[in-house]
Amino acid sequence: HREERDSPLRGRDGEGEFEMLSGGGLLAFSDARPFHGAYADAIPVVHKKKRVVVLGTGWAGTSFLKNLKDPSYEVQVVSPRNYFAFTPLLPSVTCGTVEARSIVEPVRNIVKKKGLDVRFREAECLQIDAVNKKVYCRSSPDNNLGGEQNFTVDYDYLVIAMGARSNTFNTPGVEENCHFLKEVEDAQKIRRTVIDCFEKATLPSISEEERKKILHFVIVGGGPTGVEFAAELHDFVTEDLAKLYPTAKDDVKITLLEAADHILNMFDKRITAFAEEKFQRDGIDLKTGSMVVKVTDSEISTKERATGENRSIPYGMVVWSTGIGTRPVVMDFMKQIGQGNRRALATDEWLRVEGCDNIYALGDCATINQRRVMEDIMAIFSKADKNQSGTLTVADFKDVIKDICERYPQVEIYLKRNQLKNFVNLLKNYQGNAQKEIIDIELFKEALSEVDAQMKNLPATAQVAAQQGAYLANCFNRMERCETYPEGPLRFRGSGRHRFHPFRYKHLGQFAPLGGEQTAAQLPGDWVSIGHSTQWLWYSVYASKLVSWRTRMLVISDWGRRFIFGRDSSRI
Numbered sequence: 188h189r190e191e192r193d194s195p196l197r198g199r200d201g202e203g204e205f206e207m208l209s210g211g212g213l214l215a216f217s218d219a220r221p222f223h224g225a226y227a228d229a230i231p232v233v234h235k236k237k238r239v240v241v242l243g244t245g246w247a248g249t250s251f252l253k254n255l256k257d258p259s260y261e262v263q264v265v266s267p268r269n270y271f272a273f274t275p276l277l278p279s280v281t282c283g284t285v286e287a288r289s290i291v292e293p294v295r296n297i298v299k300k301k302g303l304d305v306r307f308r309e310a311e312c313l314q315i316d317a318v319n320k321k322v323y324c325r326s327s328p329d330n331n332l333g334g335e336q337n338f339t340v341d342y343d344y345l346v347i348a349m350g351a352r353s354n355t356f357n358t359p360g361v362e363e364n365c366h367f368l369k370e371v372e373d374a375q376k377i378r379r380t381v382i383d384c385f386e387k388a389t390l391p392s393i394s395e396e397e398r399k400k401i402l403h404f405v406i407v408g409g410g411p412t413g414v415e416f417a418a419e420l421h422d423f424v425t426e427d428l429a430k431l432y433p434t435a436k437d438d439v440k441i442t443l444l445e446a447a448d449h450i451l452n453m454f455d456k457r458i459t460a461f462a463e464e465k466f467q468r469d470g471i472d473l474k475t476g477s478m479v480v481k482v483t484d485s486e487i488s489t490k491e492r493a494t495g496e497n498r499s500i501p502y503g504m505v506v507w508s509t510g511i512g513t514r515p516v517v518m519d520f521m522k523q524i525g526q527g528n529r530r531a532l533a534t535d536e537w538l539r540v541e542g543c544d545n546i547y548a549l550g551d552c553a554t555i556n557q558r559r560v561m562e563d564i565m566a567i568f569s570k571a572d573k574n575q576s577g578t579l580t581v582a583d584f585k586d587v588i589k590d591i592c593e594r595y596p597q598v599e600i601y602l603k604r605n606q607l608k609n610f611v612n613l614l615k616n617y618q619g620n621a622q623k624e625i626i627d628i629e630l631f632k633e634a635l636s637e638v639d640a641q642m643k644n645l646p647a648t649a650q651v652a653a654q655q656g657a658y659l660a661n662c663f664n665r666m667e668r669c670e671t672y673p674e675g676p677l678r679f680r681g682s683g684r685h686r687f688h689p690f691r692y693k694h695l696g697q698f699a700p701l702g703g704e705q706t707a708a709q710l711p712g713d714w715v716s717i718g719h720s721t722q723w724l725w726y727s728v729y730a731s732k733l734v735s736w737r738t739r740m741l742v743i744s745d746w747g748r749r750f751i752f753g754r755d756s757s758r759i
């Protein structure tokens with residue numbers, strides 16, 4: 188039988204299963220344990236709900252929780268923050284275009300769904316024990332009430348969605364002296380520091396040289412976040428602060444440092460060119476080919492790639508935004524399961540962590556293992572070569588490629604970027620004969636290693652994380668049905684070795700806000716749109732993607748307030 192949540196015969200205290208490690212004593216017990224009361228001997232527990240533990244309440248974890256519909260799970264969510272944050276609007280929070288509380292939604296609001304058994308613990312996962320299926324946790328370090336609480340949570344299924352941390356590439360002084368832009372608290376801190384810099388710069392005791400240094404804002408990293416922050420800051424300074432601090436406005440300088448040759452590398456070249464030109468027009472000092480080697484409390488040292496020259500730049504504030512790295516707890520787990528040499532948890536296309544039972548990983552902390560994908564692709568090719576001649580015609584080859592694209596989103600992304608035609612030419616070149624209409628499979632293997640090197644992992648974006656969360660929840664929703672019919676859903680029977688369709692990423696396009704009410708967008712089909720009208724598209728897409736009506740209303744009213752009254756420059 189399926190257990191009823193509120194059965195009077197089952198013992199529970201409404202807070203679910205966990206054991207105290209410090210403080211002593213059993214606080215609560217699971218459905219698996221018999222009730223220590225009058226009915227305990229009479230009613231043995233026959234079945235228990237499957238325990239799902241979700242680590243993290245970011246894009247991946249929240250999307251999983253929002254899409255989970257099957258009430259037959261007992262879900263525990265562990266995360267050090269009790270809210271979901273809409274990260275695409277974090278740069279807007281740094282300058283007060285949008286208020287921090289407008290982009291967050293309490294997790295308990297999100298999971299408060301009829302019929303589902305979901306509990307939230309504000310704590311961080313310290314360690315995962317895959318052998319004993321346990322997660323070791325500690326109450327959130329941000330909780331000011333004191334008295335650290337440690338506890339363990341048992342699971343049948345574990346969903347790891349802990350995201351990533353900012354990557355400093357071990358550059359000396361970055362951790363101590365730079366701001367990051369990853370969490371809501373980071374954005375609030377940046378906002379306060381920007382105002383601090385202006386207030387300090389206008390004190391009568393400050394010399395002109397000092398004022399210039401204090402008002403020098405440096406952004407490291409020309410990816411979408413760094414670029415958007417630079418643009419936001421420029422707008423904040425020119426539209427609002429320049430009026431309030433007239434004596435300081437001429438000394439403000441914004442510098443954007445990028446180690447590669449261009450900013451916004453992952454975007455179409457037209458967008459990159461437009462952004463670079465716009466920044467030049469706006470007076471944002473864009474330094475490409477400039478690698479930061481050290482940061483002290485007053486200077487940032489760079490090495491110019493082209494000349495090898497070392498430079499020291501005095502600054503007032505640095506924002507570091509150069510990409511993401513692995514969280515220590517995830518790294519420890521990866522070492523435990525033999526993945527210590529990787530940068531993110533390797534999963535298969537069903538998001539199952541390689542080498543682990545019933546553990547799934549999604550979002551920024553995970554990556555689908557390419558190597559296995561490549562082996563699978565080779566197997567598909569060998570199968571297509573029916574008479575084992577070691578060759579395929581170009582026409583057959585294209586059919587197989589189409590098939591593969593359906594199964595493997597990474598290949599599809601690669602081919603979309605580089606055109607199937609170029610790919611076929613690449614293969615022909617390998618054979619030394621561009622006219623040949625036959626593909627040699629052995630040579631294809633060699634070419635594949637070239638493709639492998641160029642093929643990018645799925646990008647670490649909210650879009651990927653949210654789609655993975657929704658995909659996994661749908662698998663969980665159908666899990667029971669699939670266990671009842673182990674041969675798999677009808678369309679996979681016979682040939683299918685898996686119960687579910689592999690995860691497929693659907694790219695919906697990406698935006699790059701460039702300030703001055705202008706945005707660039709790269710939409711599916713490599714359709715590029717830049718300018719003021721795209722800014723309105725950005726407003727509508729982001730308003731529609733916000734997680735609740737409450738946040739939607741708040742963000743829209745923040746935008747309206749900014750249009751009418753400008754941004755608030757109080758330092759609170």
Ligand code: FAD
Binds near residue numbers: 248310368550
């Ligand atoms: P996160 O959203 O980072 O969530 C991780 C969760 O794990 C958090 O709840 C965290 O508290 C929790 N956690 C951390 N440590 C532990 C622990 N030890 N135990 C338990 N829980 C833990 N993507 C886009 O697609 N479009 C954009 O416009 C965009 N803009 C961005 C702007 C900024 C400023 C930033 C920082 C990112 C942006 N991204 C954007 C990227 C996007 O936010 C990430 O790809 C996305 O958040 C990844 O989702 P996730 O669930 O994997 O991780």
